[in-house]
Amino acid sequence: QVQLVESGGGLVQAGGSLRLSCAASESAFSFNIMGWYRQAPGKQRELVAQRELVAAISRGGSTNYADSVKGRFTISRDNAKNTVYLQMNSLKPEDTAVYYCNVRVVAGVVYDYWGQGTQVTVSS
Secondary structure (H helix, E strand, C coil): CCCEEEECCEEEECCCCEEEEEEECCCHHHCCEEEEEEECCCCCCEEEEEEECCCECCECCCEEECHHHCCCEEEEEEHHHCEEEEEECCCCHHHCEEEEEEEEEEECEEEEEECCCEEEEEEC
């Protein structure tokens, strides 16, 4: 069972920045995808950003972003530290949500692991 511990959420004014971190209890080299989702009150959980494992020097892992955060958010992963980050810049009130770290392992079947969530609140 992979344990994920998130940190970095909080209250920030519109236009500000926050950096979320998610540390995993196991080697990140076993994770096909690491990413972030968010859920606002009354809404479904949605993908924010995800990054594939960089499997080989010759192949860069792909990165996906929700259209609403492109150009403002940046996901990165440090496999040596078993950690994924989400740098959030130019925050908007509509970014307010609980942010969840996600790890996906594909080994015949798909295993999804989730963090406990961290609150991000952006005031106008």
